[in-house]
Amino acid sequence: MKYNENTLDYVPTHEVHRDDVGARMGMWLFLFTELLLFGGLFVTYAVYRFLYYPDFKIASLELNVTIGTLNTIILLTSSLTVVLAISFLQKNNRNLTILFLFITDLLAVIFLINKYFEWTAKIHHGIFPGSEHLMSLPNGQILFYGLYYVMTGLHALHIIIGIIFITIILIFTANGSVNSNNYVKLENAGLYWHLVDIIWIFLFPFFYLIQ
Amino acid sequence: MNDEHNDFTNHNTSIYKHLLVWVSLLVFTSITVTVAGLNLGSYALIIAVTIAIIKSSLVLNIFMHIKYEDLIFKIFLTIGGFTIAVIFLLTSFDYLYR
Numbered sequence A: 001m002k003y004n005e006n007t008l009d010y011v012p013t014h015e016v017h018r019d020d021v022g023a024r025m026g027m028w029l030f031l032f033t034e035l036l037l038f039g040g041l042f043v044t045y046a047v048y049r050f051l052y053y054p055d056f057k058i059a060s061l062e063l064n065v066t067i068g069t070l071n072t073i074i075l076l077t078s079s080l081t082v083v084l085a086i087s088f089l090q091k092n093n094r095n096l097t098i099l100f101l102f103i104t105d106l107l108a109v110i111f112l113i114n115k116y117f118e119w120t121a122k123i124h125h126g127i128f129p130g131s132e133h134l135m136s137l138p139n140g141q142i143l144f145y146g147l148y149y150v151m152t153g154l155h156a157l158h159i160i161i162g163i164i165f166i167t168i169i170l171i172f173t174a175n176g177s178v179n180s181n182n183y184v185k186l187e188n189a190g191l192y193w194h195l196v197d198i199i200w201i202f203l204f205p206f207f208y209l210i211q
Numbered sequence B: 001m002n003d004e005h006n007d008f009t010n011h012n013t014s015i016y017k018h019l020l021v022w023v024s025l026l027v028f029t030s031i032t033v034t035v036a037g038l039n040l041g042s043y044a045l046i047i048a049v050t051i052a053i054i055k056s057s058l059v060l061n062i063f064m065h066i067k068y069e070d071l072i073f074k075i076f077l078t079i080g081g082f083t084i085a086v087i088f089l090l091t092s093f094d095y096l097y098r
Helices: A020-051 A053-061 A065-090 A094-124 A139-175 A184-208 B002-009 B014-037 B043-063 B071-096
Strands: none
Touching: A020 A053, A020 A139, A020 A184, A020 B071, A053 A139, A065 A094, A065 A184, A065 B014, A065 B043, A094 A139, A139 A184, A184 B014, A184 B043, B014 B043
């Protein structure tokens, strides 16, 4: 038994029931629902790509492959930094964990900034849902840009949620409630972040690199 | 079963392993971009999808630690992947042969 500093109550030091495997499984079950959410959109994409292939190819040429590639590298690297944050916490190196979670957040913000410039350029050229210019294009191109905005937009929303999630875990790590003996929350934040990365792995060639 | 996970976590080489996976993910990305620049016609899509599947299985197995999880996680993931595959396959048949 030992004292809790704030309340002067005895804190039981014997085993408190904790189910890390269950916690991770809960996260995985949630990720499967995400898989179905994006899976449905990818099926829609596949069908329209099949029906309007020439239009999809022309519309895809308008997208900036350089920004797309850069964002792919950024997201892959952020996946590395979040997994390294877990490795460092397992080695009981809290400072490096916090640093790497911060770098992950930073990379995510850079991703969003790139996305902002990319979308701004498109909107500047009159390509946005419902715009006069877009509506004058063939149906296949309207569908391509519709899917582009919905799917990369939904993905960007996940990036924003991921930034919030990782920042909360960063605070938990800093105040010690996530530590080398109890880090399943960090693992789950990592799982979420990797899923966002996997979705981008598919979005990138499907939208930016149509042959 | 949870010991398996702990074995991995105590492994000092895990950081190098993660770096290696990251490098291979970047290499695969550059292959995807390079292949898209070549004129391979319908093969380009097959190559792009194959590489994306390889990349995501690397992320799933190593970064998301599925390789070191209990069997039940692998079964769940397989069922999830299978479900998506069935939805894709049935939809494709619908549109290819309607």
